[in-house]
Amino acid sequence: MRIEDMSIDQLLELNQTICRRIDELRDQENLQALSQLRVGLKVTFEGREGPVLGIVTKINRKSVIVLGDDGRKQYKVSPELLRPLRDVK
Template sequence: MLINDMTIEQLLELNEIICERIDYLRAKQDQNVLAQMHIGNQVSFKTDEGRIFGVVIKKNRKTVVVLSEDKRRWKLPPGMLTIVKDI
């Protein structure tokens, strides 16, 4: 069946299935990142202000609290964070 042939009801049902799958994949990704992250890790993340660097100060079940270089606290989903590796 082509998407152009679908009714509104069919499109809404398809949309719900796609959104559930996206939520599942994001949760799985967050769990994987969270398993690799430890308190004290240096991390970075992207905001409208640009790239922010900080240190993990707390891990929750679904979020991570980061203390940025400018002493602000950020509560973020793990999938937004990148562990900074020293070279």
């Protein structure tokens, strides 16, 4: 069936199906990213002013609280945006 031949009701149903699938995929990505994190882990992410370094202080279902490396600013970040840092020895 061509999209041009679909009724409004059919298009709305298709839209709901697509939105549900997008939500499922995002939830999977979120869970995968969360499984890589733990409190105390050093991470980096791209902030508004550039790269931010920090430490994970709290892990929620859909967000992670990161304390900036300056110890003063906290960030609420989506887990899939965080990249763990490896210790250099």
